[in-house]
Amino acid sequence: MRKNYFLFTLALLLNLGVFAQQVSFEEYDLDNGLHVILHQDNSAPVVTTAVMYHIGAKDEAKGRSGFAHFFEHLLFEGTENIERGKWFDIVSANGGSNNANTTQDRTYYYEVFPSNSLELGLWMESERMLHPIINQIGVDTQNEVVKEEKRQRVDNAPYGKIIYRTGVNKYIFKKHPYKNSVIGSMEDLDAAKLSEFIDFNHKYYNPNNAVLVVAGDIDVDKTKKMIQDYFGSIPNHSEKFVRTKIIEDPITEPIIATEYDSNIQIPLKALVYRTPGMKERDSYVLNYISTILTGGKSSRLYKKMVDDKKIALQVLAFADAQEDYGTYIMGALPLGDVTFEVLTKEMDEEIEKLQNELISDKELQKLKNQFENQFVNSNSSIQGIANSLARNYMLKGDTNLINKEIEIYQSITKEDIMRVAKTYLNKNQRLELDYLPESAKKDVK
Known part of the structure; x- marks a missing residue:
């Protein structure tokens, strides 16, 4: 039996000054x-x-x-x-x-x-x-x-x-x-x-x-x-298979598409970008960007489009990182007769601000506090811990990320946010999707 042991004890969560119990674990191979x-x-x-x-x-x-x-x-x-x-x-x-x-x-x-x-x-x-x-x-x-x-x-x-x-x-x-x-x-x-x-x-x-x-x-x-x-005695029916790495060509011009849904009455304008897989540090930065844009009622897009200008019923922005690649999805549901062009313009303005202006110290500290809280909560149940241990080992290649991911988030800088926005959230690298009620298809005909 080949064994590797890891044992981690109580530690101070970096510079936030909040104590949290780290997850102790032991791992080995049969x-x-x-x-x-x-x-x-x-x-x-x-x-x-x-x-x-x-x-x-x-x-x-x-x-x-x-x-x-x-x-x-x-x-x-x-x-x-x-x-x-x-x-x-x-x-x-x-x-x-x-x-x-x-x-x-x-x-x-x-x-x-x-x-x-x-x-x-x-x-x-x-x-x-x-x-x-x-x-x-x-x-x-x-x-x-x-x-x-x-x-x-x-x-x-x-x-x-x-x-x-x-x-x-x-x-x-x-x-x-x-x-x-x-x-x-x-x-x-x-x-x-x-x-x-x-x-x-x-x-x-x-x-x-x-x-x-x-x-x-x-x-x-x-x-x-x-x-x-x-x-211990369970046999392998076959040799461990090796995946072939599949590389996508870069997206260099906008992809324009329309989808219909018979279950909705309110359309959705979505902007979707291809992003790095979950092992990449930039995928963590994209989670920060999502929170800046739509993480609660004080977020930039919600305050601007829902509260102030009242042009959207709801806004969304979230990163979906998988093992090999990720996607980043932004979207807005129009209020009344507001057009998709207006919604797109407003969303693009906020992306451009992130690409060209550093966020404030206060905004960065708020992000770090929010993600520190999420980190503590994610390890608050035995069931959640088991899932995290398995996922970090299998998909991210480091079981101890259950304890170290907070360090990644705390290391993110304002410059990182600007760089990642410039790298991945560009108009020529995205899908522009009109998501419409099925009835709109009949109107087009």
């Missing part, structure tokens, strides 16, 4: 390649068991979109030792809760149990990894579940093409599979054969492509033994 992270906190009798697999929508084969998200559902069907349809019953009967979610980059499963049920959580996740039952009954059942989820969360969700990026990423990414949606195509899932689902499981759901996190009220030595007993 012989089969499974990475293990343990966090002990005996303050409450609760434990989270979680497994993150490095498989997301970006890894799907062409013509088989939606497989990663589908597997999130399929692997609750049952295993050789868990009867079909009984997964959630077992969890709830033992006072626990569980869930899972999928992104472009990873799939994450977790259970929260009273700490005396830790072994149950480990057994269930080892069952999911070792011998899930993948048969036609399960595939057909979950196919209908996924279709219903797509109808509810995407097709019938107001502004769903913005929220789930189905009306955005296809314009921003031309080569990278981020252009496809996480939920995928129902036609692709319908066309897939059972053997393809089995092959997908064998390729990606292996110990060497996963991280196991156990966080909460645990005895470390006893937990290590249980982990070895339940996970």
